[in-house]
Amino acid sequence: MQIAMIQDKIVPIKELDPVYLDRGIFFGDGIYEVVRSYDGRIFTLEEHLQRFANSLSAIEISRVDIDRIRSRVLKSFDVAGISNARIYFHVTRGSELRKHLSNPDLEPVFFLTVTELEDHTQAKTKGIEVSTHPDWRWKRCDIKSLNLLANVLARRDAAAKGCAEAILVNEAGLITEGASSAFFAISEQTLQTAALTANILPSITRQFVIKAGGNIGLKTTEKSLTPQQASDADELFIASTTQDIIPVVKFDGKLIGDGKPGEYTKLLIRQFLSLTA
Ligand code: PDD
Secondary structure, eight states, X not given: OOEXXXXXXXXXXXXXXXXXXXXXXXXXXXXXXXXXXXXTEESSHHHHHHHHHHHHHXXXXXXXXXXXXXXXXXXXXXXXXXXXXXXXXXEESOBOSOOXXXXXXXXXXXXXXXXXXXXXXXXXXXXXXXXXXXXXXXSOTTSOBSOOHHHHHHHHHHHHTTOSEEEEEOTTSOEEEESSSEEEEEETTEEEEOOOSTTSOOOHHHHHHHHHHHHTTOEEEEOOOOHHHHHHSSEEEEEETTTEEEEEEEETTEEOTTSSOOHHHHHHHHHHHHHHO
């Protein structure tokens, strides 16, 4: 008899809930998105759906209808009734007994949650500490893949150092991005962040940060920083869907500026918020 064991319970394979055989669990074989709402309105859903479609196509999962995904997102957001919500959704290649090469007829599996966003007010007003960690990820970080082990390990290392985010540094000694955020410096009225290549995620928040920066007179340079350049910057911040802009006040133990959120960063936070309305 073919069996499975879940903790101490033995279950015949035939009776096993397919959720246990999801390729997302065995291989991280799937992709995801995170969108959020501000006061009852979902922000940049179309941009996230486009990136979702790009990720699906990059890992060759076909037969997923984006219009259907959009309807599911809208319906679940409506049912949940949470005004500041985090909507997480993923598609995996499907569920079957573990083998590297999947059955070509496998049905992709969709999963979604709508939950309350945490309150980031304290991090926004006081700023956070970050620490660097080697970027151990694969070479296609532009795909929003479920494979996040390197990101998780980097975050664990940062947490052990009392830091709220890990800033990833590649083998060339350049900062790519945060473990779950884009990374920015401001010096001499210029925003600086890594260029969009295969080694970082094309962050949606990044696009709007650059736009907000333009609105307050900041230029943008798309060029990676070294940790030394970052710690010498006038201001630093991280950016992501769930937290938008969070000032960084300490980088690898070194105070940035006077150790308080920078003036441009504070302006950017306000400007960004006006774009979400
Ligand atoms: N993370 N870079 C990485 C590695 C990320 O995981 C994220 C977002 C970002 C910012 O992307 P965006 O602005 O599109 O959210 C950059 C999400 C929020 C997460 O994994 O929960």
